[in-house]
Amino acid sequence: MNEHVTAWLDAYQDGELRPSQRRKVEAHLAECSACREELAARQALSAWLRDLPADLPLTPSERFTAQVMLRLPARRTPVASTPPNLLPWALPLILLLAWGLLQAISILNAWLQLGVSSGWLSHLLPGLRPAGSNSLWVGLLSALGGAAPAPGLQPVLHWLLQADRWLGDWLGVLTWQGRIIFLYWLWLAFCLLRHPRTPSVPSKTNGTLLA
Amino acid sequence: MEITPLSAQDADLVHRAQQGDRSAFAELVRRYHPGVVGVVYRLCGDLQLAEDAAQEAFIKAWLNLNTYRPLMPWRNWLYRIAINAALDTLRRERHLRSLNATSDVRDGQSDPQAHLEQKEREIRVRQTILALPPATRAVLVLREYGGLSYREIAEALDIPLGTVMSRLSAARQRLREQLAPWLALQEVTS
Structure with a gap:
């Protein structure tokens, strides 16, 4: 596999490739330094993005839930299990x-x-x-x-x-x-x-x- | 490309909520509140707005519970509503609020210099994400912060799988271009 696999790298990084595709990409990466660098850059970006603080000062769940429940309409119609109307x-x-x-x-x-x-x-x-x-x-x-x-x-x-x-x-x-x-x-x-x-x-x- | 199954407990809660059980729905709100707010926050960059949109999303979910079918994971269905609610809210407000108001999340760090750099980086990343077109941003946020698979994103946003891949690729490419100086700096320091 001599062609670069840049188009596959996002899916490869996200674990979204089929096994056969993944094997092809891995075989190419083993011999192509340019694609390895490309992959490393993508992984660095993802790590960077995910490193944003996750510990947001959220409203406590109990309070948030109470606020939502107060705003809910009184009663909604339950799902009817009637047969389809022919x-x-x-x-x-x-x-x-x-x-x-x-x-x-x-x-x-x-x-x-x-x-x-x-x-x-x-x-x-x-x-x-x-x-x-x-x-x-x-x-x-x-x-x-x-x-x-x-x-x-x-x-x-x-x-x-x-x-x-x-x-x-x-x-x-x-x-x-x-x-x-x-x-x-x-x-x-x-x-x-x-x-x-x-x-x-x-x-x-x-x-x-x-x- | 795994689809997250609906857990038995969630399935039971959803079923009871569909029958009109408010306490079951309250439990679902409690469980999914942090996840929904987190994803919406990444999308809009404003915690207050994210919590407002999350509230709207839960209310819409309640009103439309009879249309939910367990074929789609509950989380995806909820994210879909939340993202649309957030985009609606953003459209109504027609501006993004100041990022500084929400950037001081990690106060109390010991090293002021590191804290400053961290804050600067957060602001830069957030600004870059917010500069993406809303449709592209939604795909990126659901992948990076919601942890959804490509197929789940496609279901949640009701778009083809190929569109998910192309939007995600475009978003990452744009971020890499915009954040290149910071990424290079990180490589040097690490």
Whole structure:
């Protein structure tokens, strides 16, 4: 190792080098007087610094402690050991899934309407009723299954169709980006109502000075 | 690069303090008061200011105890708060108080000449340290007077390990340049 190890000397002096690095530095120091002198100068400086009087005339610990305790606020909230609140993370996911479901219904419905009105779907599924019928979904199921769905299922299918129309009326004017923004605002409003601002930044009163 | 573990007794005190036990916190204050004041004193060069900043630090520690996690040694966490409190105080005051007010720490020495030289050296060293930029000074003080490892300093000041090394190296280089005449004199006399 012929190159000087000046850059390593501080860490070497402080015992901060890994064993392999330390061995390299020691091997170099054994044969380089310039680096030995450099190290000696650094050690002298550290010794000098640490030789500053440590026996400061401190306020006695009992008095200092009493002064601190007098200034402490009456009571702070103990650490709560409650499990993490998953709702803030789950809600956007639920909203997104709900939005996706409604979109899928809407797209599927439009696709069915198109298929029925153009005739090719009616050709494939003769039992399907014409476009615009309130029981399009019922007709589709009947065509696919060869029989009318169970009576209990009919209101559900009817509701799906109504929901799609409602969506078409109220949200159809918005673009899909607008729907996402709407859901996001809804989420923000929820968060603000649920979590009033309580900053709990611990110790770093000024990050810019030390960073 | 060893991390100082939190002693079992300290861990118990911290845990009780986190539950709101004031007497446990008082014990922590008693234990760490000299260390915190010592480090802050090296940083600001004024004992009164150091004790004020240490008080502020302990109060902030109490207020933020619920954010403390034992992954970081308690001492480092406390030093971090104390150093920031000291820098805040210095910034508010916008000046450093006279060093002479705090330099007569070792009165009563038998040899007046040696005492004078000692005082002069102390003042010079302190002035040189105080002339360093605050961020660099904080690293130097935590290493030389706080005894923290590089990794602990990085954690305490929330800076990368490489920054600790470069700042420490720069601080020492600056001190060696500034104190060269005194260091040379010491070599001659010793």
